[in-house]
Amino acid sequence: MSAARAELGSGERLARVFDVIGKKRWFFLFSALVTIPGLFFILLTPVTGGKEGLQFTIDYTGGTTWQIRFEDPNVSADQVAEVFRENDLQAIVVRQGNGFMDIKTEAIGLLAPLPTATPVPTLQPSASAGASAPASAVASPSPSAAASASPGPSASPAPSPSPSPNPSPSAAPSGSAAPSASASPSPPTGNTELPTDGKGGEMVKALEAKLGRIAEQASLTTIGPVVSSDLVNQALILIVVGSLGILLWITYRFQDVKFGATALVALVHDVIVVVGIFAILGSLFRIEIDALFVTAMLTVIGFSVHDTIVVFDRVRENRARHAGEPFAEIVNHSILQTFARSIMTSFTVVLTLLALFMFGGSATQTFVLALLIGIVSGTYSSIFNAAPLLVVWHEWEDRRLGRSGSSRAPRTRRAVS
Numbered sequence: 493m494s495a496a497r498a499e500l501g502s503g504e505r506l507a508r509v510f511d512v513i514g515k516k517r518w519f520f521l522f523s524a525l526v527t528i529p530g531l532f533f534i535l536l537t538p539v540t541g542g543k544e545g546l547q548f549t550i551d552y553t554g555g556t557t558w559q560i561r562f563e564d565p566n567v568s569a570d571q572v573a574e575v576f577r578e579n580d581l582q583a584i585v586v587r588q589g590n591g592f593m594d595i596k597t598e599a600i601g602l603l604a605p606l607p608t609a610t611p612v613p614t615l616q617p618s619a620s621a622g623a624s625a626p627a628s629a630v631a632s633p634s635p636s637a638a639a640s641a642s643p644g645p646s647a648s649p650a651p652s653p654s655p656s657p658n659p660s661p662s663a664a665p666s667g668s669a670a671p672s673a674s675a676s677p678s679p680p681t682g683n684t685e686l687p688t689d690g691k692g693g694e695m696v697k698a699l700e701a702k703l704g705r706i707a708e709q710a711s712l713t714t715i716g717p718v719v720s721s722d723l724v725n726q727a728l729i730l731i732v733v734g735s736l737g738i739l740l741w742i743t744y745r746f747q748d749v750k751f752g753a754t755a756l757v758a759l760v761h762d763v764i765v766v767v768g769i770f771a772i773l774g775s776l777f778r779i780e781i782d783a784l785f786v787t788a789m790l791t792v793i794g795f796s797v798h799d800t801i802v803v804f805d806r807v808r809e810n811r812a813r814h815a816g817e818p819f820a821e822i823v824n825h826s827i828l829q830t831f832a833r834s835i836m837t838s839f840t841v842v843l844t845l846l847a848l849f850m851f852g853g854s855a856t857q858t859f860v861l862a863l864l865i866g867i868v869s870g871t872y873s874s875i876f877n878a879a880p881l882l883v884v885w886h887e888w889e890d891r892r893l894g895r896s897g898s899s900r901a902p903r904t905r906r907a908v909s
Contacts, residue, residue, distance in 0.1 A: 552783075734790060
């Protein structure tokens with residue numbers, strides 16, 4: 493009994509020193525200071541038509557991403573953008589540290605000269621239908637044409653099988669003209685060869701005429717609007733369905749809608765923090781959100797809810813163990829008991845992500861940065877937002893129902909003593 497009293501006394505002294513619930517308004521104020529600027533920059537995205545706020549890659553917007561490097565290292569991003577404007581194309585150009593220009597514009601990498609291949613099949617049946625001497629002279633299968641004409645008058649059964657293989661080779665030379673036409677369009681998107689035809693070829697000529705020779709092309713990628721709209725819809729559905737599933741599961745697990753709703757509020761807080769910071773970075777440094785961003789957000793949601801469940805589970809245990817104590821004190825004890833575990837778990841994850849961010853390469857930096865911000869925000873919201881919100885809701889419900897949750901039951905005091 494003396495050990496239990498000593499433990500209870502030390503817990504009360506610790507709670508007086510670290511009164512998280514008593515300072516909940518300060519934590520709410522800090523969350524507001526973080527989320528409100530992010531929300532402002534998020535709203536700038538539709539207002540400015542995507543020029544400010546969130547910057548999306550062509551995975552979501554559709555268009556062409558083109559990475560090229562000029563022989564002249566003094567070519568600036570503004571000069572490249574000016575050439576695109578002169579050719580009636582709006583382009584966002586960012587100069588990378590390795591000398592490459594990262595150009596994002598409307599779809600110019602699609603194979604435009606495909607209609608030139610259509611006259612080739614139209615000429616081929618006219619040569620086979622009309623047995624004119626010039627057509628047979630130009631076409632390589634002139635012997636086959638003569639053979640096909642000879643079986644017509646002489647209906648001999650022997651030659652009839654032999655001409656049937658002959659027209660099939662005669663189609664092969666006509667098909668050989670098709671590769672010559674198919675080799676003329678610009679190379680497929682995503683390669684390292686500069687386009688020669690279509691709008692891409694025109695832009696290559698315009699850029700080289702104005703800014704000098706293009707030394708190297710790193711990539712040329714084009715995505716249509718149908719693919720990008722599908723990705724946006726799937727991303728929204730994934731986040732909404734995941735959030736609703738978490739709300740229903742926590743409500744069922746704790747048999748109280750307050751636990752599920754406050755966990756969802758903390759989750760929304762983390763989503764707004766991550767998306768808002770990326771909106772600020774997109775406005776200031778043109779950092780774009782790619783397809784991996786949705787994966788990062790779902791990971792952040794899962795990690796944030798995991799920390800919140802750890803705190804809530806301890807709240808449920810202490811509520812049964814210390815029945816009669818004020819609910820605010822129970823929640824504060826629960827936060828302090830799980831504080832070290834939450835911090836250490838998040839700290840180990842942050843160390844790993846920092847190593848990936850610094851040494852993992854540019855391909856995954858946006859993904860890792862979103863995870864870093866989300867893990868830190870999720871740890872903060874689980875401790876300083878979700879649990880205090882639970883107390884606020886519980887105290888409001890007590891006042892509404894006329895309950896007093898500040899008094900201890902006499903039998904609980906006898907049980908402790």
